[in-house]
Amino acid sequence: MTDLNPSNFQKCTDMTVEKIQIDTLVVGAGQAGVATSEHLSKLGVPHLVLERNRIAEAWRTGRWDSLVANGPAWHDRFPGLEFAGLDPDAFAPKEQVADYFEAYAKKFNAPIRTGVEVQSVERNSDRPGFTVNTSAGLIEARHVVVATGPFQRPVIPPIAPAISGVQQIHSADYRNPQQLAAGAVLVVGAGSSGVQIADELQRAGKQVYLSVGAHDRPPRAYRNRDFCWWLGVLGEWDAEAMQPGKEHVTIAVSGARGGETIDFRRLAQQGMTLVGLTESFNGAVVNFAANLADNIARGDENYLALLDAADAYIARNGLDLPLEPEARSLLPDPACVSQPILQLDLVKAGVGTIIWATGYTVDYSWLKVNAFKDNGKPQHQRGVSSEPGVYFVGLPWQSRRGSAFIWGVWHDAKHVADHIVKQRTYFAYRDAAQRQADAEQACAAPLQPASCMGVR
Secondary structure, three states: OEEOOHHHHHHHOOOOOOOEEEEEEEEOOOHHHHHHHHHHHHOOOOEEEEEOOOOOHHHHHOOOOOOEOOOOOOOOOOOOOOOOOOOOOOOOEHHHHHHHHHHHHHHOOOOEEEOOOEEEEEEOOOOOOEEEEEOOEEEEEEEEEEOOOOOOEEOOOOOOOOOOOOEEEEHHHOOOHHHOOOOEEEEEOOOHHHHHHHHHHHHOOOOEEEEOOOEEOOOOEEOOEEHHHHHHHOOOOOOOOOOOOOOOOEEOOEOHHHOEOOOHHHHHHOOOEEEOOEEEEEOOEEEEOOOHHHHHHHHHHHHHHHHHHHHHHHHHHOOOOOOOHHHHOOOOOOHHHHOOOOEEEOOOOOEEEEEEOOOEEOOOOOEEOOOEOOOOOEOEEOOEEOOOOEEEOOOOOOOOHHHHOHHHHHHHHHHHHHHHHHHHHHHHOOOHHHHHHHHHHHHOOOOOOHHHOOOO
């Protein structure tokens, strides 16, 4: 077997290799893969990171053109490197985020090989570890870390109709207003992606209908502190379990134009038409749930609850932060909220495009191991899966609420790397008889070490 190390892997991709070996294989070189590689490198674990595209490719080509990070630069980064030339309170553009991860990987010479796709992973039946089939040949790995993230396959719900003359795309394929067909736009989904895309389209002169479901909408900032800071000091980032009933609640937050609080009433005031949850289609007629006002009100409750918690924290700790009473002033309900539209004929309304901002699902069809629940989601404890030797990094709520953020990924990766080291230590253990045999074998060699004195 050929020993696989970063220096010779590239030439291995240009020839037929029977089999190559590595202790730990990391699949994916986004933020999760780079973080995992850093911790494995610090701990001296031989490893390789494979990426089918470029480092942090999703940030470059899997998002719309104007996207910026949803957290400020001081927060949405790894501990070992700041964003170059960027104000700590600014929100990094997507290209700068991708460049950041490339620079971070170079900082510790991460053993990343791009342009190599992992096609399957299967447990070996007669020896430790896994056989990994890649586009560059076979690899044998003792451990496999899945760092492909949660945003693998865009989801368009089955209610999506086939309507002649109406363009339909997922938010993953949206880039800018110029790519859309003429006419109005229906954006389905009012999480961070949907609301930012809808706002951009409305500012570009499009008539926009935004379908708003259940959501949280934290203040972008309050009393001179970003909401990321507030969630930190209030212990929310370290919450280990999602609140019951919040499983399908998205978060509406934005770093666009320097960062601003999402206010659906303000969007309506600017000319956007809000509608409730998209329920069904009857040809070109779309039916909306009569829950828009309730969804807006619950978003307000979430917003005001964070203000209350922040005020209490300030008083409890005697902080000198300026009052912000205007933050509690809410605009009146617009007509589209008080008199909601329950049906819309897309053709008559001149809707030329539907954008489905309806999230993603995972695709682990290539990972042929016993590491999944019945619903296909990873079965794990803080990234340590039910299949010994298989790990996950980059999952939402992997260990805490903050796992979905860049800094949270870094801390989750550390836990996984530490676990791999412990397993390597156990596997390397030699009992007394084995140690004696090793010593005798060494002393039988032509050049005997000094430690052989007295060994029979």
